[in-house]
Amino acid sequence: MTRLRVHNFAMSLDGFAAGPDQSTEAPLGIGGERLHDWIFETRTGREMIGENGGENGVDDDFVAAGFEGLGAWIMGRNMFGPIRDEWGDEDWRGWWGDEPPYHTDVFVLTHHARAPVEMEGGTTFVFVTDGIETALAQATAAAAGADIRLGGGTETVQQYLRAGLVDELHVPVVPVLLGAGERLFDDVHLLDAFTDVEVVGSGRVSHMRFTR
Amino acid sequence: MTRLRVHNFAMSLDGFAAGPDQSTEAPLGIGGERLHDWIFETRTGREMIGENGGENGVDDDFVAAGFEGLGAWIMGRNMFGPIRDEWGDEDWRGWWGDEPPYHTDVFVLTHHARAPVEMEGGTTFVFVTDGIETALAQATAAAAGADIRLGGGTETVQQYLRAGLVDELHVPVVPVLLGAGERLFDDVHLLDAFTDVEVVGSGRVSHMRFTR
Numbered sequence: 001m002t003r004l005r006v007h008n009f010a011m012s013l014d015g016f017a018a019g020p021d022q023s024t025e026a027p028l029g030i031g032g033e034r035l036h037d038w039i040f041e042t043r044t045g046r047e048m049i050g051e052n053g054g055e056n057g058v059d060d061d062f063v064a065a066g067f068e069g070l071g072a073w074i075m076g077r078n079m080f081g082p083i084r085d086e087w088g089d090e091d092w093r094g095w096w097g098d099e100p101p102y103h104t105d106v107f108v109l110t111h112h113a114r115a116p117v118e119m120e121g122g123t124t125f126v127f128v129t130d131g132i133e134t135a136l137a138q139a140t141a142a143a144a145g146a147d148i149r150l151g152g153g154t155e156t157v158q159q160y161l162r163a164g165l166v167d168e169l170h171v172p173v174v175p176v177l178l179g180a181g182e183r184l185f186d187d188v189h190l191l192d193a194f195t196d197v198e199v200v201g202s203g204r205v206s207h208m209r210f211t212r
Numbered sequence: 213m214t215r216l217r218v219h220n221f222a223m224s225l226d227g228f229a230a231g232p233d234q235s236t237e238a239p240l241g242i243g244g245e246r247l248h249d250w251i252f253e254t255r256t257g258r259e260m261i262g263e264n265g266g267e268n269g270v271d272d273d274f275v276a277a278g279f280e281g282l283g284a285w286i287m288g289r290n291m292f293g294p295i296r297d298e299w300g301d302e303d304w305r306g307w308w309g310d311e312p313p314y315h316t317d318v319f320v321l322t323h324h325a326r327a328p329v330e331m332e333g334g335t336t337f338v339f340v341t342d343g344i345e346t347a348l349a350q351a352t353a354a355a356a357g358a359d360i361r362l363g364g365g366t367e368t369v370q371q372y373l374r375a376g377l378v379d380e381l382h383v384p385v386v387p388v389l390l391g392a393g394e395r396l397f398d399d400v401h402l403l404d405a406f407t408d409v410e411v412v413g414s415g416r417v418s419h420m421r422f423t424r
Contacts, residue, residue: 013385014395015395199413206413
């Protein structure tokens, strides 16, 4: 059974998954990068940015688990790039260079049609214009029995949570306050749908993992 | 040095320290009692309500630590009771029966003067009408070198946090959503004032303890 999984979707102690005033320079909003500092202390996090070192342990286990058993990704357009409205000259091919770290089909939710973009290393960006359920159906077909990881941004995760389509939700709660930004759980009242909750503190962050 | 400490001030994953529509029947608001369920699984929590049993372990350690080394308490009027405006016939002597679990002077913040109320077991409720700094000064004198515990409600804790007067803040984050209520960290931007953060997960809740 293919499962739809959210991993390492970090939230500040005051509930924000991104800071205010997102921009090309601050894709996670002002202060939002503090939500991810802990990731780059882990071995897997360092590997993601082409560096050695980093720690093993609880945090690394959670970061690494987010990449296991995946056959497809789904993400919102704002995670794919900063362009709004029409695609324009279609030069934008994501934040991640020629070889993005996905190595699967990546279904990008957008209101604006665009031909698929094939990248190096097995990643193909496929643009889906008719909603989250279509994206999930296409991703499920592409995953061929493996799981689907749901990336950001906040609004995309909220849409799938509200529709009751998320099978696993891992939220690391980071002990910082952002004061403003995008609240992960605004108008999301479905957490009771998850039957299991795991709570593990690492010293740096608190991992909350909901499954059903 | 007397320190002002907040303990076991539980918050839902969506940031609420109390649910909506507080009343005499639901002093923590609708659903708010779910923030405290974990306490009554601990040995110390069971003792608080006169029962045996309960678990040792991380959660119990945190609950028990909240009662150690105290020489005084401070709380808001809403934690003392449901009466608003004037005290009326002054029959109300708190939620806790003849022998409240404080065993120290308890300074109650209120806009309405009232004579001190001496209870059994060493608890005396002292009503303070001229603000949080006066209450802290009086509590510091009463504590005679021991620490002061700051109880609720949310607004009282926020006032002391905004004034930079809290030395230790322990927030157990509970993996439930309340959807509405009192947000602990609304307009509180002072968490960076704390120099140390401890993050411990117990399986049930995530303990975040800020100190300086």
